[in-house]
Amino acid sequence: MTAQTTPGTARGAPAPRELTRGERWGRRGPLLPGLLFVIALTQIPFLFTVYYSFQDSNLLRPESGGFSGLANYGAVLGDPLFRNAVVNTVLLTAGAVLLSLVLGLGLALLLDRAFLGRGVVRTLMITPFLVMPVAAALLWKTSMYHPVYGLLNWVISPFGVRVDWVNDFPLLSIILVLAWQWTPFMMLILLAGLQSQPPEVLEAARVDGAGPLETFRSITFPHLRRFLELALLLGTIYIVQTFDAIYMITQGGPGQATTNLPYFIYLQAFRAFEVGEAAAAGVVVVAATLVIAMFALRVVSSLFEEES
Amino acid sequence: MSTRTPPRGLPLTAAATGLVLMATACAGAGGEASGGGERVVTVATVANPQMEDIESLIGEFNDQHDDITVEFVVLPENQLRDRVTQDIATQSGQYDVVTVGTYEVPIWAENGWLLGLDEYAADPEYDIDDIIPTVRSALSYDDQMYGAPFYGESSFLMYRTDLFEEAGLEMPDQPTWEEVAGFAAELDDSDTAGICLRGVPGWGELLAPLNTVILTHGGQWYDEEWNAHLDSPEVQEAVQTYVDLVRDHGQAGAPNAGFTECLTTMAQGDAAMFYDSTVAAGNLEDPESSSVVGDIGYVAAPVAETDHAGWLWAWALSIPSTSTDPEAAWEFVSWATSKEYHRLVGEELGWERVPPGARVSTYDIPEYQEAAAAFAGPTFEAIENVDVEQPGLHPQPWTGVQYVAIPEFQDLGTRVSQEISAAIAGQQSVEEALATSQEYAEETAESGGYRD
Numbered sequence: 093m094t095a096q097t098t099p100g101t102a103r104g105a106p107a108p109r110e111l112t113r114g115e116r117w118g119r120r121g122p123l124l125p126g127l128l129f130v131i132a133l134t135q136i137p138f139l140f141t142v143y144y145s146f147q148d149s150n151l152l153r154p155e156s157g158g159f160s161g162l163a164n165y166g167a168v169l170g171d172p173l174f175r176n177a178v179v180n181t182v183l184l185t186a187g188a189v190l191l192s193l194v195l196g197l198g199l200a201l202l203l204d205r206a207f208l209g210r211g212v213v214r215t216l217m218i219t220p221f222l223v224m225p226v227a228a229a230l231l232w233k234t235s236m237y238h239p240v241y242g243l244l245n246w247v248i249s250p251f252g253v254r255v256d257w258v259n260d261f262p263l264l265s266i267i268l269v270l271a272w273q274w275t276p277f278m279m280l281i282l283l284a285g286l287q288s289q290p291p292e293v294l295e296a297a298r299v300d301g302a303g304p305l306e307t308f309r310s311i312t313f314p315h316l317r318r319f320l321e322l323a324l325l326l327g328t329i330y331i332v333q334t335f336d337a338i339y340m341i342t343q344g345g346p347g348q349a350t351t352n353l354p355y356f357i358y359l360q361a362f363r364a365f366e367v368g369e370a371a372a373a374g375v376v377v378v379a380a381t382l383v384i385a386m387f388a389l390r391v392v393s394s395l396f397e398e399e400s
Numbered sequence: 401m402s403t404r405t406p407p408r409g410l411p412l413t414a415a416a417t418g419l420v421l422m423a424t425a426c427a428g429a430g431g432e433a434s435g436g437g438e439r440v441v442t443v444a445t446v447a448n449p450q451m452e453d454i455e456s457l458i459g460e461f462n463d464q465h466d467d468i469t470v471e472f473v474v475l476p477e478n479q480l481r482d483r484v485t486q487d488i489a490t491q492s493g494q495y496d497v498v499t500v501g502t503y504e505v506p507i508w509a510e511n512g513w514l515l516g517l518d519e520y521a522a523d524p525e526y527d528i529d530d531i532i533p534t535v536r537s538a539l540s541y542d543d544q545m546y547g548a549p550f551y552g553e554s555s556f557l558m559y560r561t562d563l564f565e566e567a568g569l570e571m572p573d574q575p576t577w578e579e580v581a582g583f584a585a586e587l588d589d590s591d592t593a594g595i596c597l598r599g600v601p602g603w604g605e606l607l608a609p610l611n612t613v614i615l616t617h618g619g620q621w622y623d624e625e626w627n628a629h630l631d632s633p634e635v636q637e638a639v640q641t642y643v644d645l646v647r648d649h650g651q652a653g654a655p656n657a658g659f660t661e662c663l664t665t666m667a668q669g670d671a672a673m674f675y676d677s678t679v680a681a682g683n684l685e686d687p688e689s690s691s692v693v694g695d696i697g698y699v700a701a702p703v704a705e706t707d708h709a710g711w712l713w714a715w716a717l718s719i720p721s722t723s724t725d726p727e728a729a730w731e732f733v734s735w736a737t738s739k740e741y742h743r744l745v746g747e748e749l750g751w752e753r754v755p756p757g758a759r760v761s762t763y764d765i766p767e768y769q770e771a772a773a774a775f776a777g778p779t780f781e782a783i784e785n786v787d788v789e790q791p792g793l794h795p796q797p798w799t800g801v802q803y804v805a806i807p808e809f810q811d812l813g814t815r816v817s818q819e820i821s822a823a824i825a826g827q828q829s830v831e832e833a834l835a836t837s838q839e840y841a842e843e844t845a846e847s848g849g850y851r852d
Contacts, residue, residue, distance in 0.1 A: 151490070240670070344601060349827070351818075365807070365811075366811075
């Protein structure tokens with residue numbers, strides 16, 4: 093990427109002169125309001141969430157309230173529905189991220205080549221990412237999955253198969269919608285990676301007699317490593333929060349088959365109005381996501397580090 | 401990104417942390433609506449056609465009350481409920497008039513969240529006695545009315561007269577569920593489902609029709625001592641009947657179909673019968689949204705053991721106790737629920753759009769009788785026949801039909817409906833679904849402190 097690099101950090105330039113204290117604040121100062129704004133916007137609601145997680149608060153019972161210690165956490169962690177939601181979230185996230193990553197890589201490799209109308213194709217490919225999640229979910233529910241007039245069944249009906257997608261494979265149905273939405277995102281990141289490959293290196297590989305597969309394995313893939321990591325991480329963090337598709341398509345059902353953590357929290361907060369328990373569940377989810385994000389990043393980084 | 405290799409993990413993790421925190425924290429935050437000022441009435445309403453009609457006619461109200469400004473906050477049903485509950489429970493007082501249903505009114509009245517309306521409504525011009533008695537009692541707590549009905553609904557069975565004639569079948573005025581199952585089996589073919597019934601989880605979705613089936617089979621959620629009876633043979637039989645019917649002869653994709661989906665299925669001519677809300681009739685008789693206009697017959701809700709089996713729901717306008725100007729709020733409420741308003745809608749927007757099921761006198765207007773000829777009678781009868789005190793065979797310690805009027809029911813009902821929806825999807829048997837549901841219900845009675 094050719095973002096503005098401050099003079100002095102470019103390669104081969106002399107080491108930068110130490111900034112004086114005044115100069116440093118001169119640079120930081122203008123950023124402070126923005127920083128404070130971001131902190132206020134992100135951390136204050138979170139602190140309130142933490143506060144509520146220690147309160148016995150049910151909106152429908154005016155007499156409820158007051159400090160309840162860790163009772164909410166106990167209630168949430170002991171709830172089999174919460175544990176079920178954890179499992180569903182893991183399956184949903186892993187499935188959707190991996191599927192969209194693989195599809196995105198494939199599409200990026202294809203789009204990396206020059207061909208007539210590439211710009212048009214690329215725009216079309218990105219479209220699913222620009223559709224509002226709610227609209228996308230509704231679209232899939234009615235025009236793709238519907239057992240009578242859905243497109244998927246229309247495609248497979250010549251083979252004499254008829255599948256009630258959402259009922260028979262609820263989790264898979266949601267994963268497919270998410271993969272459809274997130275493949276373009278993965279593709280964009282990976283395409284940027286592919287296009288940032290120095291052409292001389294590829295040229296040299298060809299001169300040395302490496303085939304396309306060999307080139308991909310030894311040069312392109314290691315180069316893509318960081319882009320894959322980024323795509324994986326951002327995709328995971330966003331897909332963990334999936335709500336729209338579940339709300340619109342299955343309402344968490346049939347049974348508890350598609351109730352993931354955000355939907356579980358939604359039910360706690362707005363069906364049961366158990367503010368305390370919902371907040372506790374939210375805090376648990378944030379903590380778990382942080383741990384997983386850090387852990388996954390370490391694992392992935394070291395894995396690739398060793399390989400290269 | 402520079403081509404050097406800085407310690408990458410850290411900044412990325414930091415960025416990720418920020419994103420997670422932001423997204424999680426913001427999920428719970430509500431919005432703000434405008435309000436305040438002198439004689440401003442802020443109305444939270446549900447986004448459905450009848451409510452939207454109020455907005456278009458508000459000019460008439462302004463002509464009579466030039467000192468009052470009415471501001472509308474229009475939201476879809478679920479969001480409205482979330483938002484209004486938050487507003488009222490936290491006593492933040494954004495709204496002067498809220499739109500609530502028969503489920504909320506007694507619970508909120510008990511909490512002291514709503515103002516009693518009897519004193520205001522005593523004005524003879526308002527004619528409180530003209531309100532349909534069952535609706536009025538569903539919107540009352542301790543013999544005081546806490547919500548003025550904007551429109552009311554019950555449930556009935558809609559069926560395709562042309563298909564029945566073709567097959568040589570005759571629909572009785574009040575079929576039993578057994579007969580309905582027979583008709584469904586007869587009329588079920590590859591193009592047309594025998595019947596469309598809700599299957600999507602949600603206390604206001606699947607449970608609404610299903611509860612009327614449970615009640616008419618002699619089942620009940622709780623007895624007078626708050627013992628749960630969801631695993632009783634009567635409930636077992638009722639739920640089995642419903643699940644079998646929708647699995648064998650119902651619409652495809654039933655576990656994800658709710659009111660809207662079934663209404664579409666019926667309006668497109670893809671189902672022979674449809675048991676649901678009386679408000680569906682307005683859409684089925686509207687040529688713009690329906691391909692089966694004139695081919696639909698309406699009969700009373702199917703029964704088993706009881707004489708009547710319809711549910712009762714009404715959207716009502718209530719004044720929260722936090723309202724800053726209850727007098728102005730009542731001016732608006734009384735206008736929007738008056739006889740005069742019904743006439744206004746009929747004359748300005750068309751008679752079939754008059755809010756149904758709120759006032760007896762509406763059904764005496766000749767123009768309305770003509771415009772709603774197909775369904776006005778059955779709707780009125782269905783609403784009038786509901787017994788909100790004891791809809792089933794057994795006495796119940798709450799008022800209401802298709803729900804248990806306790807705050808915990810939104811949660812309990814949602815959980816139970818998820819279990820039954822799984823039975824409709826074939827993931828578990830009805831016995832398993834009801835065994836789990838019984839546990840939930842027992843737990844709720846216990847934790848809610850209803851049982852000593």
